[in-house]
Amino acid sequence: GAVVSQHPSRVICKSGTSVKIECRSLDFQATTMFWYRQFPKQSLMLMATSNEGSKATYEQGVEKDKFLINHASLTLSTLTVTSAHPEDSSFYICSAARPSQRGYNEQFFGPGTRLTVL
């Protein structure tokens, strides 16, 4: 169990358009979902934390108007990159958390979405 999917896996778009990425927990209900960004050959940087039915909490330096997060249900969170520009090109990874036997909310990661903005 604890499978997380992302859709699409790859997307190419033109500058100025908006792109929506979906993150789904397939076999469990996620109390919290997270969005990460990974630049080439770099580590994962947490962008925001989202809880179902409430506003996302963004990390310092992440533009909330640029990266819109909606967490409509316990199994779905979406990240919309608005008015995308080439510098938004990156690998976006989501994770979904659920309480674990280890006593805290353990994160399970999606396979990632490669965004290329032309």
Add this chain to the structure above:
Amino acid sequence: GEDVEQSLFLSVREGDSSVINCTYTDSSSTYLYWYKQEPGAGLQLLTYIFSNMDMKQDQRLTVLLNKKDKHLSLRIADTQTGDSAIYFCAEVLSGTYKYIFGTGTRLKVLA
């Protein structure tokens, strides 16, 4: 700042052991993880260690934890070409649900 440090590269010969090191930041972190990332793919959880343990062994993987120095290592025995990937350590900050990832170590296994 919250920087979890790893050496950038490691190159080993097939059949040798690999040791990947990580220096983390929060002495109160309860769990520390090791993830593997192959090119263009997401994260694969390899193993984890609870902070009250010094060592954990899981088949070819051995995790060592030195809490005093906030140092974590992952040893891969009998390294294979399929082990070539980027390895990330991650700590769970105490009192939060946040994972802080290390800078990543690119392991290259030479045949």
